[in-house]
Amino acid sequence: MIVFLQQVISGAAVGLVYALVALGFVMIHKSTQVFNFAQGELMMLGAFCAYTFIVLFGLPFWLGSILAILSVALFGAVLDRVLLRRMIGNKPFTIFMLTVGIGFCIRAIVMLVPQWGTDTYSLPSPLQGMVFSFGGLIVSADHVAILLTASVIAVALYVFFQFTRLGLAMRAIAQNPLAASYLGVRVDTLFSIVWALSAAAAALAGVMLAPISFVHADMGQIGLKAIPAAVLGGFDSLPGAIVGGLVIGIVESLAGFYCPEGVKDVAAYVVLLVVLAVKPRGLFGQPDAKKV
Amino acid sequence: MREPPDYRSELTIVGRAGREGLIGIAALIGLAVIPLFHNSYWLSQLTFVAIYAIAGFGLQILLGFAGQVSLGQAAFLASGAYACSYVERLGFGSPAGFAAAIIVSTGLGLLVALPALRMAGLYLGIATMSFGFIIEEVAARWTSVTGGNAGTVVAAIKVGGVSLGQPWQIYYLSWFMCLIVLLLSYNLLRTPTGRAMLAIRDSEIAARSSGVRVARTKGIAFGLSAAFAGLAGALYSHALGFISPEQFTISMSLDLLVMILVGGLGTLRGVLFGSIFLVVSPELMQAVLGLFTSGNTELPGLRPFLFGASLILVLLFQPDGIDAIVTRAGAWLVRYGASLRRR
Numbered sequence: 001m002i003v004f005l006q007q008v009i010s011g012a013a014v015g016l017v018y019a020l021v022a023l024g025f026v027m028i029h030k031s032t033q034v035f036n037f038a039q040g041e042l043m044m045l046g047a048f049c050a051y052t053f054i055v056l057f058g059l060p061f062w063l064g065s066i067l068a069i070l071s072v073a074l075f076g077a078v079l080d081r082v083l084l085r086r087m088i089g090n091k092p093f094t095i096f097m098l099t100v101g102i103g104f105c106i107r108a109i110v111m112l113v114p115q116w117g118t119d120t121y122s123l124p125s126p127l128q129g130m131v132f133s134f135g136g137l138i139v140s141a142d143h144v145a146i147l148l149t150a151s152v153i154a155v156a157l158y159v160f161f162q163f164t165r166l167g168l169a170m171r172a173i174a175q176n177p178l179a180a181s182y183l184g185v186r187v188d189t190l191f192s193i194v195w196a197l198s199a200a201a202a203a204l205a206g207v208m209l210a211p212i213s214f215v216h217a218d219m220g221q222i223g224l225k226a227i228p229a230a231v232l233g234g235f236d237s238l239p240g241a242i243v244g245g246l247v248i249g250i251v252e253s254l255a256g257f258y259c260p261e262g263v264k265d266v267a268a269y270v271v272l273l274v275v276l277a278v279k280p281r282g283l284f285g286q287p288d289a290k291k292v
Numbered sequence: 293m294r295e296p297p298d299y300r301s302e303l304t305i306v307g308r309a310g311r312e313g314l315i316g317i318a319a320l321i322g323l324a325v326i327p328l329f330h331n332s333y334w335l336s337q338l339t340f341v342a343i344y345a346i347a348g349f350g351l352q353i354l355l356g357f358a359g360q361v362s363l364g365q366a367a368f369l370a371s372g373a374y375a376c377s378y379v380e381r382l383g384f385g386s387p388a389g390f391a392a393a394i395i396v397s398t399g400l401g402l403l404v405a406l407p408a409l410r411m412a413g414l415y416l417g418i419a420t421m422s423f424g425f426i427i428e429e430v431a432a433r434w435t436s437v438t439g440g441n442a443g444t445v446v447a448a449i450k451v452g453g454v455s456l457g458q459p460w461q462i463y464y465l466s467w468f469m470c471l472i473v474l475l476l477s478y479n480l481l482r483t484p485t486g487r488a489m490l491a492i493r494d495s496e497i498a499a500r501s502s503g504v505r506v507a508r509t510k511g512i513a514f515g516l517s518a519a520f521a522g523l524a525g526a527l528y529s530h531a532l533g534f535i536s537p538e539q540f541t542i543s544m545s546l547d548l549l550v551m552i553l554v555g556g557l558g559t560l561r562g563v564l565f566g567s568i569f570l571v572v573s574p575e576l577m578q579a580v581l582g583l584f585t586s587g588n589t590e591l592p593g594l595r596p597f598l599f600g601a602s603l604i605l606v607l608l609f610q611p612d613g614i615d616a617i618v619t620r621a622g623a624w625l626v627r628y629g630a631s632l633r634r635r
Contacts, residue, residue, distance in 0.1 A: 104600025111593030269422035
């Protein structure tokens with residue numbers, strides 16, 4: 001039982017990292033109808049920025065992390081302003097391919113920056129090595145930090161979308177951008193803010209993932225695991241993304257422990273395929289009427 | 293697509309040679325004489341142009357004609373490559389291996405098509421991507437058939453006791469197959485099935501209400517694209533002589549998508565241009581950089597940068613890809629020639 005709980009908790013911690021990346025997918029898709037394939041690469045960029053600020057520049061962990069998240073958020077807003085905004089009105093697939101191109105470019109830039117390249121780095125956190133134990137159950141402080149941070153972020157996002165003017169405006173453009181713009185909502189500015197928020201969520205995921213795994217140019221692949229999380233949650237619901245991330249993380253962790261080697265890596269995708277085969281629009285997705 | 297001029301030209305397998313035909317014949321002659329110059333490195337690169345083009349025609353049918361997204365095309369190349377090498381190792385010979393590659397991949401394609409019929413757009417892309425990850429993992433773990441992560445050495449193609457292991461032999465074989473696949477795809481567009489695909493791409497609801505059998509047509513598109521990818525996979529394994537799961541990852545699927553989009557979505561010529569772009573442009577870029585840095589340092593980020601930047605530029609400024617640029621340049625040349633003659 002202890003072992004089982006142990007697996008569930010470490011799975012939940014990784015799952016919340018997926019959930020943060022998935023939140024980025026969902027925020028962008030909900031308000032701009034774009035599926036941002038570069039979300040995982042933004043997470044990778046966040047980890048590299050944190051590595052630069054903390055290890056290379058020697059800043060304290062918290063300051064370095066916040067600077068990294070802010071820089072990636074700015075980068076997200078610039079992406080929207082320079083590239084995505086020109087594509088408004090194009091077919092979803094075309095915009096999706098643009099984000100694929102952006103993902104390629106982010107990877108390339110990381111590989112080409114002299115101090116980054118294709119080597120593997122580690123990002124030591126101040127909590128490294130610390131553990132809490134609750135009657136036989138041993139939880140590392142890194143995992144606890146992830147659980148706490150992700151929960152706080154999730155609640156903060158919920159409050160932001162539900163109770164602030166800006167959040168209300170964002171829900172308005174998600175429902176009907178044209179009507180929202182007639183009512184005085186600055187749709188294009190909001191799009192940039194959404195991109196900045198999503199990029200920040202991805203960067204935060206990168207900063208939290210780096211201490212428990214590694215910093216590498218291929219880290220973005222881990223971000224792809226967030227796609228099943230987002231789909232499980234229906235792709236348009238913020239709480240859904242968190243639930244989806246948790247489910248994927250825990251299933252993976254249990255599969256890694258109880259199933260033969262290799263099952264862990266595909267567990268998320270098997271779950272996803274089964275769900276999609278039964279419900280083609282995800283667990284919580286609503287069927288939408290399509291105009292001819 | 294341009295309108296067919298009359299019924300007779302509809303019936304011919306290959307249309308009458310116009311200016312395009314002449315260019316095509318010139319290109320064929322060029323391809324046929326290249327091995328005489330015997331630069332084995334560029335010969336193998338050109339072999340890969342043909343192989344990627346075969347897989348590209350498949351993806352073009354699926355994405356450019358039928359409008360169905362696939363982010364898991366590498367899985368079908370993998371199944372083709374492994375099926376071929378497995379059957380050859382059992383001692384059945386290469387023709388049987390290639391047949392197995394096509395059959396297994398087509399089967400997998402139809403299998404994917406079953407759930408895919410109910411999905412669209414975003415969800416279809418994600419489902420095919422998941423399928424790709426699963427096949428990649430199966431290739432890594434099913435060691436008795438695939439050799440696992442260590443990979444498998446693939447022997448030369450043998451047809452009736454004759455070994456086709458030389459670079460120029462696999463070169464001719466690949467381009468011969470490529471030509472056949474090109475003709476098949478070209479003629480597919482003129483069949484009712486091909487037109488049904490275009491109708492589904494443009495509006496599935498309109499196609500359905502005009503009596504197009506949507507499920508059947510999508511299934512055929514998936515089957516054909518998987519079959520071509522399987523053939524490409526079998527050729528790929530022989531051209532490299534070695535296969536391992538890490539060759540058939542999502543980056544290969546994405547590379548194929550980049551190729552189709554940069555070359556030109558929805559045209560067969562675009563596949564050829566895209567395939568040339570995919571194989572030749574990183575080499576060219578490396579050579580150009582070599583002139584400035586005077587070293588043999590290989591930059592790891594060069595390939596993704598080139599592909600990503602080209603994709604972004606194409607999507608922003610020329611959504612119809614290299615094909616549209618070449619067509620325009622060709623039209624300009626013709627006009628320029630005419631104006632010279634008038635003088």
